[in-house]
Amino acid sequence: MRTVHPTPSEALVMQDVTRRFGTVNALQGLSWSARAGEVTCVLGPNGAGKTTSVEIATGLQRPDSGTVRVLGEDPWRADPEHRARVGVMLQDGGLPQSVRPVALLRHLARFWGRPADLDALVARLGIDGFAGTTVRRLSGGQRQRVALAAALVGRPEVAFLDEPTAGLDPHSRREVHAIVREAAGAGTAAVVTTHSFDEAERLADHVVVIASGRVVADGTLAEVAGEDGLEQVYFALTDGGAR
Numbered sequence: 001m002r003t004v005h006p007t008p009s010e011a012l013v014m015q016d017v018t019r020r021f022g023t024v025n026a027l028q029g030l031s032w033s034a035r036a037g038e039v040t041c042v043l044g045p046n047g048a049g050k051t052t053s054v055e056i057a058t059g060l061q062r063p064d065s066g067t068v069r070v071l072g073e074d075p076w077r078a079d080p081e082h083r084a085r086v087g088v089m090l091q092d093g094g095l096p097q098s099v100r101p102v103a104l105l106r107h108l109a110r111f112w113g114r115p116a117d118l119d120a121l122v123a124r125l126g127i128d129g130f131a132g133t134t135v136r137r138l139s140g141g142q143r144q145r146v147a148l149a150a151a152l153v154g155r156p157e158v159a160f161l162d163e164p165t166a167g168l169d170p171h172s173r174r175e176v177h178a179i180v181r182e183a184a185g186a187g188t189a190a191v192v193t194t195h196s197f198d199e200a201e202r203l204a205d206h207v208v209v210i211a212s213g214r215v216v217a218d219g220t221l222a223e224v225a226g227e228d229g230l231e232q233v234y235f236a237l238t239d240g241g242a243r
């Protein structure tokens with residue numbers, strides 16, 4: 001196996017990663033990286049392997065082969081100290097159902113030495129508007145905002161945000177974009193999966209396009225979008241990809 005030496009700014013490095021589920025080759029030699037202080041937007045058709053990549057990068061799944069380093073460590077073997085440096089927002093949320101959102105976030109904030117300003121985060125994401133409602137009874141978009149706050153409350157060095165704005169109303173979406181950009185401005189490597197070209201164009205310093213478990217484009221937004229624009233390039237690269 002090749003040795004991987006991430007540069008200091010490379011918060012995530014995946015090299016030649018494969019993952020198979022039965023007969024499905026979800027990842028087929030996937031290689032990409034994400035740097036500190038940047039928003040990396042990961043695009044790709046349904047089933048391309050985005051969530052599988054994020055789950056591998058956060059230590060929830062083990063790759064069949066290849067190398068993964070997050071903040072220089074193998075996430076599958078990482079200790080709690082490493083995990084505290086990484087924020088994760090998964091598509092299913094994974095939030096406890098019977099608690100109220102602000103109580104949950106206060107509880108989570110206590111795990112970190114230097115948490116974000118929780119009151120400000122709660123206000124910006126409009127969570128104070130449904131503070132008295134248990135997670136179980138929240139709308140999908142409300143739950144998503146709580147999951148985003150949970151991912152960022154510890155001011156992580158790397159944040160994996162799996163479709164953080166899917167289904168959000170325009171105001172919430174705009175606020176989420178501002179919060180993600182600020183996190184990157186403060187040095188976080190923000191990895192955002194999305195199906196929105198508009199979102200990638202607003203947010204991304206760096207764009208990775210995955211199709212059928214492989215990277216088909218990787219570069220700055222300007223490099224990937226070129227003169228044709230991100231949407232056109234995306235369709236040209238992914239037509240016939242997994243859905």
Ligand SMILES: Nc1ncnc2c1ncn2[C@@H]1O[C@H](COP(=O)(O)OP(=O)(O)OP(=O)(O)O)[C@@H](O)[C@H]1O
Pocket residue numbers: 021022024025026044045046047048049050051052053242
């Ligand atoms: N636990 C699993 N068991 C079987 N197949 C799986 C499992 N997890 C993922 N897959 C398959 O692996 C492939 C990649 O799935 P993945 O969820 O990573 O795609 P994605 O790019 O995140 O898609 P979406 O845009 O729909 O979220 C798909 O074909 C999916 O059906």
